[in-house]
Amino acid sequence: MSDVLGVDIWRGTEQGAFQAFAIPRRQHQTVLDVVTEIQREHDATLSYRFACRVGMCGSCAMVVNGRPRWTCRTRVNDVIGDEERLTLEPLRNFAVVKDLAVEMTQFFDKWKAAHGYFEPGPQPEKDFAVVPPETKKRKFADAGIECIGCGVCYSACDVVTWDDDYLGPAALNRAWTLVNDVRDHGQRERLDAVSDSNGCQACHTHMSCTRFCPKGIEPTYAIAGLKRAMFRWDAS
Amino acid sequence: MAILFIAQRVTAFVLAAAVAVHLGTILYAVHGGLTAAEILARTHGNMLFALFYAVFVFAVAIHAPIGLRNILREWTPWRGLPLDIVLTAFSLLLAFLGMRAVFAVYGV
Amino acid sequence: MMRASHSQRGFIAAMLHRLSGIALAVFLPMHFLALATALSGADALDSFLAVTRQPIVEVLELGIVVALAIHLTLGLRVLAVEFFDFRERTLAALSVCLAAAFAVGLLFVLNLG
Numbered sequence A: 001m002s003d004v005l006g007v008d009i010w011r012g013t014e015q016g017a018f019q020a021f022a023i024p025r026r027q028h029q030t031v032l033d034v035v036t037e038i039q040r041e042h043d044a045t046l047s048y049r050f051a052c053r054v055g056m057c058g059s060c061a062m063v064v065n066g067r068p069r070w071t072c073r074t075r076v077n078d079v080i081g082d083e084e085r086l087t088l089e090p091l092r093n094f095a096v097v098k099d100l101a102v103e104m105t106q107f108f109d110k111w112k113a114a115h116g117y118f119e120p121g122p123q124p125e126k127d128f129a130v131v132p133p134e135t136k137k138r139k140f141a142d143a144g145i146e147c148i149g150c151g152v153c154y155s156a157c158d159v160v161t162w163d164d165d166y167l168g169p170a171a172l173n174r175a176w177t178l179v180n181d182v183r184d185h186g187q188r189e190r191l192d193a194v195s196d197s198n199g200c201q202a203c204h205t206h207m208s209c210t211r212f213c214p215k216g217i218e219p220t221y222a223i224a225g226l227k228r229a230m231f232r233w234d235a236s
Numbered sequence B: 001m002a003i004l005f006i007a008q009r010v011t012a013f014v015l016a017a018a019v020a021v022h023l024g025t026i027l028y029a030v031h032g033g034l035t036a037a038e039i040l041a042r043t044h045g046n047m048l049f050a051l052f053y054a055v056f057v058f059a060v061a062i063h064a065p066i067g068l069r070n071i072l073r074e075w076t077p078w079r080g081l082p083l084d085i086v087l088t089a090f091s092l093l094l095a096f097l098g099m100r101a102v103f104a105v106y107g108v
Numbered sequence C: 001m002m003r004a005s006h007s008q009r010g011f012i013a014a015m016l017h018r019l020s021g022i023a024l025a026v027f028l029p030m031h032f033l034a035l036a037t038a039l040s041g042a043d044a045l046d047s048f049l050a051v052t053r054q055p056i057v058e059v060l061e062l063g064i065v066v067a068l069a070i071h072l073t074l075g076l077r078v079l080a081v082e083f084f085d086f087r088e089r090t091l092a093a094l095s096v097c098l099a100a101a102f103a104v105g106l107l108f109v110l111n112l113g
Helices: A031-041 A105-113 A136-144 A152-156 A158-162 A169-179 A187-194 A208-212 A219-235 B002-029 B036-043 B047-075 B081-106 C009-040 C042-051 C055-083 C090-112
Strands: A004-012 A016-024 A061-064 A067-070 A085-089 A096-098
Touching: A004 A031, A016 A031, A031 A085, A061 A152, A067 A152, A067 A208, A105 A169, A136 A169, A136 A219, A152 A169, A152 A208, A158 B047, A169 A187, A169 A219, A187 A219, A208 A219, A208 C009, A219 B002, A219 C055, B002 B047, B002 C055, B002 C090, B036 B047, B036 B081, B036 C009, B036 C042, B047 B081, B047 C009, B081 C009, C009 C042, C009 C055, C009 C090, C055 C090
Parallel strands: A004 A085
Antiparallel strands: A004 A016, A061 A067, A061 A085
């Protein structure tokens, strides 16, 4: 392990260039450690995001050596290639605000467009809903419920790159958890929202979303579930 | 339009069976060389054969253009009505040429 | 920099599926036209088949047979994931699909001789 870590960081917006830095290489550095050290001690004009720094909030997502990841949970030793350099870029498929910070608005707009929100219905329920956790629907919902909207899957998805209208894996995964929520009253509208040409049918099972999700969620199978639900609704 | 997705998946199931049969048939048929006489001897007047391949032709005429539509919409700037018109024409072409071929070997 | 997703197995599977589909879509009209030469009688079909006995054509035929087999097996993978909630191990699934497709190609070559 050499003493010095070379880091190439994207500066600018969609137009820009990589800027090279060199910082001391330490045994247990995370990529968040690296970018923070660079911003504090080498170039205060560098823009990037983080918050919790312990793998809970998803704010620090960016592309590290070509792969979308959380920088706080990425050890330099695990991703450094033979060239012993790090390359940091903003998440793909998002507009770039500046440097490593991206514009999340479209991502959350698509979440809304997919009806990724709970619909309580016109009347308050008279009593608590009883939802046994072992039921098939609840298991499907629980498998995807931990999503924190970090955008890694959206960044990894090729269809999002090819089709700007595509709702994307995160929004569709959230829609699937709600399709399986027995308390929800907006099922018909939600299925309509995710069944158009920009919805679940655009997924081609590349599975990059599943491959890169830092929480081990499998949006591919959630989207497959939506496809099946779409078939059943259209048949009925 | 979900109807295109559904049509493509339904024809996919049909084609899965039809292609498996077709591949098996072709592997058997080319054994030891292939002549027109051999093919036509089996297909002439064979209604079962004609029906099978008619279904095959229609399934393909639906399945292939929808697949091409996805590819063109994702990899080229082409989309909207002009694309759909061209692909409908391609679908009709496949159906026409396919049924013509079925009739040709059935012996009509 | 190469996009990370392009080295993923699911992406490779999808690209093989897509490219074989394009090849088949291009091939089919020609296939239908060839068969329809029988409209002019068995001799017309025979003279066409004689053309197909050249080595370069037989290689292309093998390519189409393999393309069809690849498209079928990888299509079955998609249908399994989408309709039967098949939780795949992608490398295993891809290997099985391609192995089956190449086996079909091999059988074709062996039968041609």
